[in-house]
Amino acid sequence: MNAPEHITEDPPEPVRRAADSSDRAYRALRQALVDFRFHPGERIREARIAAEMELSRTPVREALNRLASEGFVTLVPNRGFFVRALDIDDLLDIHELRAIVESAAFARMCRRAEDAQIAALAEYWQSVQPVYAAHDADAILEADEGFHMMIAKASGNSEILALLPMINARIRFIRRILIDHARHDDDLVADHAQIVAAALARDAEGGAALMKSHIELTVTVAREALKDALLRLHSASARRSPTATALKD
Amino acid sequence: MNAPEHITEDPPEPVRRAADSSDRAYRALRQALVDFRFHPGERIREARIAAEMELSRTPVREALNRLASEGFVTLVPNRGFFVRALDIDDLLDIHELRAIVESAAFARMCRRAEDAQIAALAEYWQSVQPVYAAHDADAILEADEGFHMMIAKASGNSEILALLPMINARIRFIRRILIDHARHDDDLVADHAQIVAAALARDAEGGAALMKSHIELTVTVAREALKDALLRLHSASARRSPTATALKD
DNA sequence: CTGCGCAGTAGTGTCGACAATTGGGTGGAC
């Protein structure tokens, strides 16, 4: 086993280059933004982020550039990156866009998806029922997003499938809060059940309308809760430093 | 007008730091991609691009990262950036998404926009009529995009307004080709006139349907032309180097 | 007291350099 010198022996440190510093920075920053751990409008100091994540500014800047084109942050030349100030209207706009896109995705699925895909949707819905019963907010959120993503996938439109995750990322924190506070799990379950039924019946118009009201109702009902949540998050992020161990994971 | 000596005189090089290398790289690369001056699937060598644009790899990488999150290119770790291979199905999907979003934008505009905004749309439409008559493809494209952007703006939904330019950027080259070749200016003019009429009448449903068919018809009618155009562009980009002076401007 | 100019400092924008990785080519063993 002792390797001859002329042959490259097993490196004692097979630490293959991670090559994912940018990606890690991207995910950590995005999560921090989604969780509103930054004050809206706050300037993001690259050096600070880099120091906290124990890497150089380069990957941090790459991550910020990606986040900028996704609308999470804005770039002011020679001033730096700033957290996008999401207000209640923006949130409503995003939800409206989501309703538009997802209801269209549903209609397209009804018209063009194969039976197997719709069956898979119904089956998935069946399989995650216990999750809702367990009242685990994180698990419910995951199941919920999964449900909607399956419809986007079954729509067969790759652009819709690519757009939805970007929308989801920006409203995930709201959905998370709503699941926790509004405690309208039963409504969610009922809506989804109706949507699945419409899918099985290939009722494009009816199902699309259901989807639209499903999403819009969520917002309408929770508008006040949203306002409170935003205020609370803002003041929280203003009080304690949004950094420190915040980006460690 | 002649500057006094005791005041910092005009530096021989008043070139205030541009600080826009990344932005220039972004725009140039995006334009090159939109124009299909890169072979689909082609690997993008950062050093080469940087050398051609006479700057370092850093701004090129920043531009590529932004383009990656916009879907123009894909990033394979440790391999680099690759031009996204757009096929005919992708193009149809993008147009479908555009039809979904824009028809919804129209309906929302009818329901919520102020009279002044709709009047501005009608006025804009009037003002660009000569452009269509002049048969200048670039000018027509600009007028066309402007028309649709005004509707997105009048929709009052900032997310729609932000999404549309991203969609437009990716299908601009097609619209450009269609305007040149299909020579269906008259249809465009007729459609737009109908859409304006629906807007003035605040006919949300009718106008949305018009908008949808306006966009979808464009695709359907031109499907064959699209295939040809894609083939032609691909072979062209394969033959000659997609670089050289290609990125100079 | 108020407002303007000015230096000092914090922070961004860009660069060149270096280590790690990939893929292709070369040579030898079978």
Added chain:
DNA sequence: GTCCACCCAATTGTCGACACTACTGCGCAG
């Protein structure tokens, strides 16, 4: 002739450094 291991050139991922810009606080004129 084929296949495998190894080496090497080309390219990416990350870093530290430096020039330049924007903001802060202070001094000074009005």
